[in-house]
Amino acid sequence: MHREDFPFLKTGLIYFDNGATSLKPKVVLDSMQEYYEKYCANIHRGDYGISYRASEIYEETREVCKNFIGASSKEEIIFTSGATQSLNQIIFGFFKKYLKKGDEVLITKAEHASLLLPFLILEKEIGIHLVYVPLSKDYTLHYESVLQAVTAKTKVVAISGISNVVGDRRPLHEIGMLCKEKGLIFLVDGAQSVPHEKTNVVEDHIDFLAFSGHKMLGPTGIGVLYGRKELLEKMEPLQYGGDMNQSFSSSGEVSIKSVPFRFEAGTPPIAEVIGLKSAIQYLMKIGMENIQSHEANLKKYLVEQLKKYPQIEVYNANVNGGNVIFNIRDVFSQDAAIYLDHFGICTRAGTHCAKALKEELPVQNTVRISFYFYNTxxxxxxxxQALSKSDTLYDVIL
Amino acid sequence: MDQEFKRELILENYQHPFHRGLKGEEDGYLVKNTNNESCIDNLDISLKIEKGRIIDATFDGEACAISTSATSILLRKLVGLSIEEAKELVENYEKMIEEEDYDQEKMGELLAYQDIYLQPNRKTCALLPANAVSEIMKQLKKQ
Structure with a gap:
């Protein structure tokens, strides 16, 4: 779908590593170029027209993000450098004060480093307890397993909306309802889900959400932290500086701005925010449901065809999503990815930043195909075709 | 060394590597982990050194065909060498991979990697075992 909008596709390369980053449509590139060429000014200051225009578009992006994820108000949208910064800000700016020794956080071994690692550090720092909700036989997360893991000490459920290796779409609505009923805070790492499915933080009772612009057609260096207003009021900034303070004096009196501005210290990535706005508007025009079903169809087709290849082992065949992880039998995943590169096919080999998942999967490393709507x-x-000739793999790569 | 022979050598050492199965400190070996920060290769390499000479070498781990085979060939060559000879061999090998002047005579089967610079992203794979061996040598110097 919409391949003509992506200048990159003229290279003729086949890009199957959308879990890592996505391609950018021309409208996104043009909007950023236009900012630099026509109204390149800093925001929230300057008594001149172009600064006003830049500020306006910057703040409009908050509104666009709010509508995109179904938030209640645009004050709940904070711009960050990406999902990683969003998650670190939430975990060290909010949970570090909110959680006490012995409190339990429900999480899984399939989570990305950017969610699991800050919590592992917090576990060491303040003595919270990370409880790993068991994954099912197909490495996916089921609602019932979460339900069974909740104890009187549970305070938080922290999971990705779609896991970045196995690619399963988590039952966010059911888990959100459970969190609401039990008074738990629901933190969702949306890096892989927000670009590929419809997100609604209010309907799904999501308290905190993190996602990155670059995985959803936007530029690198921009991400979003969503938090319920009431929780954001209790969150502390991790960075202090210009544009986040109201006033300060040498005697140590510091007054900070309101939410969300207190979390955006220094000059933000303005061009990237503008690019993100174009990206989200573009995605909304296509429709998240269409994106999701296109990817699911591609996956279904690939998995079905791969059944004819006895040398290929697929690890997540029946998982509902847009990722296929596999290995060519007796071939190291990196060698397989290098082989596919010889055919101009970009894939990812390894543990895909979910290093604790190797404790669950039968293999440490896999090749990952992650689709987006422009794949065909x-x-x-x-x-x-390339895989059908994989017996010549070493002739090709050595 | 022609391309076909190089390929066979790499493949043979990848599929049937020399001394795979790590012997550790409990057996008197010096052990070093080596991993490629930009990819997923991860190997442990161990050397047994007696009276200034490498008398055995083993390794284990998960790595690509280039890393695994280079480890196999390098370790096989190291066994029997004095510390000084081993250092020289590793340095010479590193120079070859980095496209600097090196002594071709001393490389033997390691010549299988002499053209690896044509695929710059594979250079780190070929250098993986050399890094570990160099680290062990440094460790020795400190002792």
Whole structure:
């Protein structure tokens, strides 16, 4: 779908590493170029027209993000450098004060480093207890397992909306309802889900959400932290500086701005915020439901075809999502990815930043195909063609 | 060394590597982990040194065909060498990979990697075992 909008696709490369980052449509690139060429000014200051224009578009982006994820107000949208910064800000700016020794955080071993690692550090720092909700036989997370893991000490459920390796779409609505009923805080790492499915933080009772612009057609260096207003009021900034303070004096009196501005110290990535706005508007035009079903169809097709290849082992065949993880039998995943690169097919090999998941999967490293809506059945056929000749792999890569 | 022979050598050492199965400190070996920060190769390499000479070498871990085979070939060559000879060999090998002047005579089967610079992203794979061996040598110097 919409391949003509992506200048990158003219290279002829087949890009199957959308879990790592996505391609950018021309409208996104143009909007950023326009900012630099026509109204390149800092925001929230300056008594001149172009600064006013830049500020306006910057703040409009908050509104666009709010509508995109179904938040209640645009004050609940904070711009960060990406999902990693969002999660660190939430975990060290909010949970570090909110949680006490012995409190339990429900999490899984399939989580990305950017969610699991800050919590592991917090576990060491303040003595909270990370409880790993068991994954099912197909490495996915089921609602019932979360329900069974809740104890009187549970305070938080922290999971990704879609896991970045196995690619399962988590039952966010059911888990959100559970959190609401039990008074738990629900933190969702949306880095892989927000770009690929419809998100609604209010309907799903999500208290905190983090996502990155670059995985959803936007530029690198921009992300979003969503938090319920009441919780953001209790969160502390991790960075102090210009544009986040109201006033200060040498005697140590410091007064900070209101939410969300107190969390955006220094000159923000203005061009990137503008790019993110174009990206989200573009995605909304296509429709998240269409994106999701296109990817699911591609996955279904690839998995079905791979059944004819006895040398290929797929680890998440029946998982509902847009990721396929596999290995060519007896071939190290990196060698497989290098082989596919010889055919102009970009894939990712390794643990995909979810290093604790290797404790669950039968293999440490896999090749990951992660689709986006611009991928096609023809591209999948080219992948299949390359895989059909995999007995020549070492002749190709050595 | 022609391309076909190089490929066979790499493949043979990847599929049937020399002394795979790590012997550790409890057996008197010096052990070093080596991993490629930009990818997923991860190997442990161990050397047994007696009277200034490497008398055995083992390794284990998960790595690509280039890393694994280079480890196999390098370790096989190291066994029997004095510390000084081993250092020289590793340095010479590193120079070859980095496209500097090196002594071709001393490389033997390691010549299989002489063209690896043509695929710059594979250089770190070929250098993986050399890094670990160099680290062990440094450790020795300190003792």
């Amino acid at each position: 059945k023809e591209e999948v056929d080219k992948l299949l």
